[in-house]
Amino acid sequence: MKLQKTIKAETSLTGRGLFGGKEAKVVFRPASADTGVVFVRTDVPNAVRIAAVAPNLAERSRRTTIKKGSISVETVEHCLAAINAMEIDNVVVEVHGPEMPAPDCSCAEYVKVLKRAGAVEQQVNRKEFIISEPITAAAGDASIYALPYADDGLNITYDLDYGGHTGINRQIFSCRLTPECFEKNLAPARTFLLEAEARQFQARGMGTHVGPRDLLVINSDGPIKNSYRFPNECVRHKIVDLIGDLALVGRVVKGRIVAYKSGHSLNQQLVRKLYEAAQQQERIREFGTDAVLDIRRIQKILPHRYPFLLVDKIIEVEGDTRIKGIKNVSFNEQFFQGHFPGTPIMPGVLIVEAMAQVSGLLFAQRLEHTGRLAVLLSMDCVKLRKSVVPGDQLILTAETIKLRKRTAQCQCKAMVGETVVAEAQIRFMLVDDEKV
Secondary structure, three states: OOEEEEEOOOEEEEEEEOOOOOEEEEEEEEOOOOOOEEEEEOOOOOOEEEEOOHHHEEOOOOOOEEEEOOEEEEOOHHHHHHHHHOOOOEEEEEEEOOEOEOHHHOOHHHHHHHHHHOEEEEEEEOOEEEOOOOEEEEEOOEEEEEEOOOOOOEEEEEEEOOOOOOOOOOEEEEEEOOHHHHHHHHOOOOOEEEHHHHHHHHHOOOOOOOOOOOOEEEEOOEEOOOOOOOOOHHHHHHHHHHHHHHHHHOOEEEEEEEEEOOOHHHHHHHHHHHHHHHHHHHHHHHHOOOOOEOHHHHHHHOOOOOOOOOOOEEEEEEOOOEEEEEEEOOOOOHHHHOOOOOOOOOOHHHHHHHHHHHHHHHHOOOHHHOOEEEEEEEEEEEEEOOOOOOOOEEEEEEEEEEEOOOEEEEEEEEEEOOEEEEEEEEEEEEEEHHHO
């Protein structure tokens, strides 16, 4: 087992973001063991810290973004790829600006900056996730697989297929990730776009400061006003993006990744699954169960009892900012006797109640709220999207929007598998238990 590493000295770089074009300054600072990779937006009030982990992913097109509340750091994949590949476990990345710089639209400058800072071992073992069973994500004809592999490392194969586009031939590349391999064979590979895509982006006001000389814009004849650094530079850059996205698992991933036509969106679907599998693996190893809070501990926090306790276990908690719980829906539920005989459907109001109970468990994580109850105050933007029936497993999430001394507000979501069945913004009054 290798030891964790952080950078030896502070280092920095500046540049403009690829999509927004705004100037940003980035300062890399050493961090203590088990900190992980943490981004800090220093240009906003009360500098906001955002851990580089899958639950903090934001939905964006063609890039990777992390967020906390309304604050985000855009286009983090190239920075994360360099940190991941250079085997840096703990680092604080201070960003003065909304988007990470994109010097020459590759990872090369990030590698150079991190090498300049140097690395130092810390006396704590690296966190690892060894892929023990296949995990997949797919959309249309694109797919990505995480597979067990005998080699003690991360092996990646990417199959790039643009369906006969004359400017980009089919390209397949495989590698075993090491710092040396990344620096030499992957880091110089640049972002690329088809000419039509580049025109669409700039028509929407994105990337207006860059031209074909700054990144690879490809038409039917190949790069416009530019040339390839590698004959298969496009597939190599796809692997760079994938390595950056895999950093959001929050630990070293070991196994084999096989991707076909995958982009950031599909990568991130896989990363979320890997993150959850890693969390579950660690809980089972440490506690003998995958629950962060089991039903006995839930009962010590919530006053609800049969038949109105609608959370079976909590499987993820991030401080007082985010929580994920499970409700297994059985035909034995009391409400199915009358809702509806012959066509059992879980009442929508009870799905909302389950989301509210998970929220109460989230707010209980803050010490000053221990012994207090989250009493429902209001609900906004409630949407019941799909019926929940016996045999379904409700995955309940809540993310804090505001948390004050007497009130709290969160964004809640209920899912069955990958399908959202309900969502709502819920506000609570936090009151003393004995006053209820």
